[in-house]
Amino acid sequence: MATRITVDPITRIEGHLRIDVEVNDQGRVSKAWSSGQMWRGIENILVGMDPREVWTYTQRFCGVCTTIHAITSVRAVEDALKLEVPLNAHLIRNIIQAAHALQDHIVHFYHLSAVDWVDVVSALDADPVAASKLAESLSDWSLNGPHEMKAVQERLQTFVGSGQLGPFASGYWGHPAMKLSPEVNLMAVAHYLQALDVQNHANKIVAILGGKSPHIQNVAVGGVSNSISHDAPSVLNIERMMLIEGFIDKLDHFVKSAYMTDVPAIGAFYLDWTALGGGVTNYLSVPDCPMDTKLTKYNLPGGYIRNGDLSTFKSIDSWDDEYFRKGVAESSKHAWYEGEEALHPWQGTTNPEYTDFQDEGKYSWIKAPTFYDERAEVGPLADVHIGLAAGHEGYVKYTNQAMDVIKAVSGNPDIPMSALQSTIGRHAARAIRAGVMVDNLRVQWQALMDNMASGDEDTFNPPQFPKGEIMGVGIHQAPRGTLSHWIVIEDAKVKNYQAVVPSTWNAGARDANDQIGPYEASLMDNPVADPDKPLEVLRTVHSFDPCIACSIHMVDTEQNEIVKVKAL
Numbered sequence: 001m002a003t004r005i006t007v008d009p010i011t012r013i014e015g016h017l018r019i020d021v022e023v024n025d026q027g028r029v030s031k032a033w034s035s036g037q038m039w040r041g042i043e044n045i046l047v048g049m050d051p052r053e054v055w056t057y058t059q060r061f062c063g064v065c066t067t068i069h070a071i072t073s074v075r076a077v078e079d080a081l082k083l084e085v086p087l088n089a090h091l092i093r094n095i096i097q098a099a100h101a102l103q104d105h106i107v108h109f110y111h112l113s114a115v116d117w118v119d120v121v122s123a124l125d126a127d128p129v130a131a132s133k134l135a136e137s138l139s140d141w142s143l144n145g146p147h148e149m150k151a152v153q154e155r156l157q158t159f160v161g162s163g164q165l166g167p168f169a170s171g172y173w174g175h176p177a178m179k180l181s182p183e184v185n186l187m188a189v190a191h192y193l194q195a196l197d198v199q200n201h202a203n204k205i206v207a208i209l210g211g212k213s214p215h216i217q218n219v220a221v222g223g224v225s226n227s228i229s230h231d232a233p234s235v236l237n238i239e240r241m242m243l244i245e246g247f248i249d250k251l252d253h254f255v256k257s258a259y260m261t262d263v264p265a266i267g268a269f270y271l272d273w274t275a276l277g278g279g280v281t282n283y284l285s286v287p288d289c290p291m292d293t294k295l296t297k298y299n300l301p302g303g304y305i306r307n308g309d310l311s312t313f314k315s316i317d318s319w320d321d322e323y324f325r326k327g328v329a330e331s332s333k334h335a336w337y338e339g340e341e342a343l344h345p346w347q348g349t350t351n352p353e354y355t356d357f358q359d360e361g362k363y364s365w366i367k368a369p370t371f372y373d374e375r376a377e378v379g380p381l382a383d384v385h386i387g388l389a390a391g392h393e394g395y396v397k398y399t400n401q402a403m404d405v406i407k408a409v410s411g412n413p414d415i416p417m418s419a420l421q422s423t424i425g426r427h428a429a430r431a432i433r434a435g436v437m438v439d440n441l442r443v444q445w446q447a448l449m450d451n452m453a454s455g456d457e458d459t460f461n462p463p464q465f466p467k468g469e470i471m472g473v474g475i476h477q478a479p480r481g482t483l484s485h486w487i488v489i490e491d492a493k494v495k496n497y498q499a500v501v502p503s504t505w506n507a508g509a510r511d512a513n514d515q516i517g518p519y520e521a522s523l524m525d526n527p528v529a530d531p532d533k534p535l536e537v538l539r540t541v542h543s544f545d546p547c548i549a550c551s552i553h554m555v556d557t558e559q560n561e562i563v564k565v566k567a568l
Helices: 042-046 051-058 066-081 087-116 121-125 128-138 146-162 182-210 238-275 322-327 380-390 393-410 423-453 502-507 518-523 535-542
Strands: 003-007 017-023 029-036 283-285 288-290 298-300 302-305 314-316 328-331 368-371 469-478 481-490 493-500
Touching (some): 017 518, 017 535, 029 518, 051 066, 051 493, 066 469, 087 288, 087 469, 121 182, 298 423, 302 322, 314 322, 393 423
16 A cells, blocks of 8 residues: 655755655655645736836746746847847856856755755764775865865864754754765865855856845846946946956856766765656757847857757757757646646746645646647756757866766676666766856856957947737746746736746646656655655755745735735
8 A cells, every 4th residue: 555755844955845645565656746835926926017117026026036037028028129238148047047057056956956966964973084085085175185175074073073063954864865975974074164165156157247245236128237347346346246257256166066076076985866856858948148239149158959869869959949849838737727738938928826735736836848749857857968968168177077986886897878868867967067157157258358458348228118919938047957047028018927947847736638748757656765754855856946935935825924024
């Protein structure tokens, strides 16, 4: 008889996600439900607004992914207007987005999901010298020395001795699914603590260009509000650009010397997890980081792959590509909204119809996106596959590098590339993407420096809104995957707005044809050793880096006070 397990809420994510699974007599997941537990209402709030103001609201979709929604929103309006944006504005936005992605990827592995694999308490039994020797054998990260390892161990002992584990509380320490040696655990804990400082370098880049972080203030329909000059003290000048370059250097060192070796090295101890969590193997991504004002050149590729087969790759070459624009639809058959048929986002609706949790009916606030009637996974795993199929130099180089580390540490030279299509493979893919993004950050920085040196100081072209109806879509390959904002404007006012976000693609309920989505599919046949401690469920769900706040939002239909905040 199947055992029902409900994990609600899934912690160490943004937003409110519930996961239900049925575990059969063999201890394997036989059925799964992914359910968002709050309602998104911002799209309805936007109707009737001035399109130039919409980005200030959309970046409140989430407390983590603020910049990406702000920039994608203005791109949607600019697309509707066919408004050409100055090159400086594109490059500034690209730098902000690349820095945000690096901060997001570092935090996801070390601070949100590493403790699914790392037994923190076990690190107390490690030999710091041996842990240092191991770490230094993997990379040249500057903080791998024995003194650092010893200091981390003593700090951890203070946590344990006080009876308060702080950020390491409530972990499944000693769980039978934990496999790392004390020395590997100590290395990982050391890098966890060091990553707290490193990720802030990315935030500083965002704040310098965006005015603040989170919730940047510099974007506008038509460009950005940054003024450019070579030496004026109060604008974007050479001094500030050199400060940004210093932060890029620090990010580069950590990403390539710690993050990109930690993940495949740890993954080498969990090779059994390369056979788990594959789920939906259709992969979708979109091109990003435009390098010209005509939007014909992009630094990152896009495309679609079916069934994990690179030979099926179909390129998405630009934001104007009709193949992408026509292929996206969302169904509410199993989500708490009116209607069941799959609708294109420009015709989409977001009208709530709550029915309580129904296993075979409606059970989530998250819709079910499809691409030409197929479910697709988006995110770093998709990006890596698209990058490999497109022959992108960075994706090819860093994927091979990650596979070399896995093979060397595991002692198994025959691990196939298909091993990436798994729970542990998603973490490897995110580390690979971090390498690509830090290189991309340098490309964008250098392009902006070169354009400033040419004498170009333009950052904004004013929009003009016509009478009648126009439609546009803003596109971005966000840290968690393909993001698109779809807007219909009538007489300079928002008529309809739909955001199809990465966690909607991955966490969505069953679709109009009852196909399960990536979260649900990835959980099928996962082992669960202890139903009271479903670590294996968390491992697979966390591998997607769930960010549910932008796929659902909270509303009180009785208009009662939900929360009171006192400003000090």
